[in-house]
Amino acid sequence: MILRRIATVLFVPVMLAFGSGVYLYLGTLKSKVVQERPQKPTATKPKLQLPGTMFVVQEGRLFKLNAGNFIEIGPPGDWSQPTLTPDHTKLVAVLRAGYASDLYLLDLDGHVLKRMTKNDSKYVEYNHWAFYPHVSPDGANVLYGFDSPKQNGVDLAIWSMPLNGAQYQARRWTDPYYYTGGDVSPIPLASGGLLFVRHSIDPSTAVHSQIYYQSRALALAKPLTAAADDCSQAALSPDGTQLAMVCSHGKQSAALEIAPFNGTALGPARVLLDGGLYASPAWSPDGKALAYFAPQGLTGHFQLWYLALPVAPTPSPSISASSASTSAKASSTVAPTPTPAPTPVQVTEGVDLSATSPPVWY
């Protein structure tokens, strides 16, 4: 009798433990999308060691990737869209704070050298956004997207200001379509011209993005891609002869494409990858590979990928300073890929890199 009572008393904790075990076990059956949260890049090791140095962004923090290691740089804040000066000695990056964003000049270790713009105000309507900085090849100016003037909605136009100057010296380069979000992603060219992405909304209410070329400030801009192709996020190769871009063709997925560029016009595009959420391509320092972002696995967090470009004859553009419609038409005709499709290699795992901040690679 006593033994039975002792057994009963001892069995109660076993029951409690078993019940708790079932509870905890059910918790482990949760799907990855609910359980997994991204890691900080510094807590991970890239699966592939990339040549050179790269800067990427995650959750407002700047990270430098060098020799297979991530290092966090820069002061705390909501940082994004870093870009290099042509001499590879400084960064220009965006800092969002409150209802505005500003451009900052930093050294390569993330120390702030200078606040370049002041776009915050205590009055909401006097705040401004500055995004997409890109330093001109001669290092004299920084071009960026800026929501001014605001008399017809809030749309980004491309502006240019001296890298060592002040914001009051900035001048507007482009005239965006109103109520579309405007013009983004400027790429200043060595010729003094500009590539950028313009958004438009057609009579059927469909939204389009196109890559445009413009020879000088406020000159007539010429589309290099067709509206139906919905190309954006252009990146110019180090030698300036090829353009990588993401084209969605009106779908909720995209293609990663490259096209030859002769300084004013694009040749036929080659589709490298199709049917994914590809974002923000960047050229390797030698121009033989691309890095880009794409989600991986069920969680959908964006990882860094590497794509060695297939060695293929890239025809130079047969179009020279042709009309806007002709050049747009040319780029919309995608040539068949003559070489085997390149195989992407996943570089990072378990992180959640900002897909709207293109990697900076040198």
Place this chain on the structure above:
Amino acid sequence: MLTLFCLLLSGTAGAAAYFFPVVVAGVGQTSQTVVVPPSRSPGASATPTPAAAPGAPFTVLLLGSDDDGKNKSPLTQSMILVRVEPTTKHVTMLSIPRDLWVPLSVGGSAKIDAAYAYGGPAAAIATVERNFHVHIDEYAWVGLKGLIKLIDRLGGVDLLVTNPVLDDEYPDDIDSAFLYGYRRVAVLPGAQHLDGSSALQYVRSRHNDINGDFGRSARQQQVLLAIKAKASTLNAADLPDIVDALKGNFKTSMGLDRVRTLLSVANAFDIANVKQIVLYVPLYTSYGRGPEYGNQSVIVPHWQEILAVTRANFP
């Protein structure tokens, strides 16, 4: 034998404790009773169609609104008719513009977003049924905070944002002491992973979109599909987390059977099987303003064109 029984009992207790929040939510938030009142709108007819049988196609009215106490009765910021065909796994979504000027089921005419404010889900359902000549089997309401929490609990959603969504007059009413303020938002274009707050900004902003509320409707459908894609990877063990995220921010007339049917459609998710309809100007609607609309800016329905669409897609 007794030992086995006791272990079974304790295991069941553990499982019951795990799913307890789901049961509570199942009782409190699903199977909400809705009594659709008889028609008071002249010229509009109530649909006598019987409720859909199990396995048969059914139509859900999705309602989204703030629940922050700004209005005693919140206006719906989003109304989407969703028809689900369980056998073919096809889904049709039709966004109803919030400013659509219609006769309300509770009497009078107003923007359709007022139907929910005046009479809750029953009035919203009756107003949509009578004007669009469709039968609605179920409704589901989600509050703004619920949407944020749900997306965060799902670890965010992946979207391809087509153009910059910039807004200087975005309502600053989530966790804000002053509910009538506004703030600036900027969602940049391109493929990206959005958390709950950013996704809400994306679906709620409308002041700088040339398509206005229609552009917003298209974005709402886009996010809904992204949520659905994410939800298709969930399993039963995730339910307590999801229920916790939606606590107090979700109500539906659907019973658990119908929720299960919806989940099975979500599991077989294929975007090619989803048809999206937005009632754009000028084909389906036009802009109106004047004394006949209470001097408000409204969307005027072109019923002939709209009803042709609803007849074809919501039989």
